[in-house]
Amino acid sequence: MIEILQWSTLATCGLIAAARVPSAIRGENRSLFYIFGLMTVAILLSIEAPYVAIDQALGGINLANLLLRFIIFAAIYFVGIRVTRGFGADSAYRRITGRAGMVVLLVISLALMVLFFMMDTVGSSAGLAGPSVRNQHNAVLAQYYGAAGRAYPGYVALVLLPAMVRAVRSRLPLLVRVAAGLLALGGVAIGISLLFPFVPPGWGAIKFIVNYTAVLCYVLGLALIWAARVHNNRVSPAKRTYTEK
Secondary structure, eight states, rough: OOHHHHHHHHHHHHHHHHHHHHHHHHTSSHHHHHHHHHHHHHHHHTTTTHHHHHHTTTTTTSSSHHHHHHHHHHHHHHHHHHHHHTTTOOOHHHHHSSHHHHHHHHHHHHHHHHHHHHSSSOOOOOHHHHHTTOOOOHHHHHHHHHHHHHHHHHHHHHHHHHHHHHHHSSOOOOOHHHHHHHHHHHHHHHHHHHTTTGGGGGGHHHHHHHHHHHHHHHHHHHHHOOOOHHHHHHTTOOOOGGGOO
């Protein structure tokens, strides 16, 4: 079931990213292409076979996992910019792109790198499954490393959540409200992921479901916003709306 969820999510992201290529070449809403492209790479690196192949090429010390974390950071950052601009959430935009947001990103990034290089990471293993059980030292550091990796996406998701809830309750077009609802659900899933340290070891499948629910909700939500923009341009090409920002 987990492999089906992984590969189907990868296919969904990849197809949407490919569909955005012509628009990106024309210079239209390139941020959406960046988001879908980054998410596609992130999902690819979360699957065992491609992860191991890529990490072996990088030296076999799980640098691919560190790369994955920063790709996720970049994707969620672009999501934050796209969503806050699109829905006119100026205060949320400032909390993501302003000084506070940059300090949060810098501190978490530094913590992530320090924790990674303090571990014995030899031996390619998706999700650091191998190194995390090698010894007690690694096990403790892996917990902190995972928490740091979830911290920045959690920050952005929680910043965006109030704006998405307001959009759902507004009188915006139905398609946009559904998109906002999916983005809100994705934010809730990311928020739940912050509680992973308290999840019993035997519930590992729950972590996968929560993570991929978040990804799918964000991807589908952004795709619906794109669809709403296309629909709006066909109905009223002269009228500029939130979907074009």
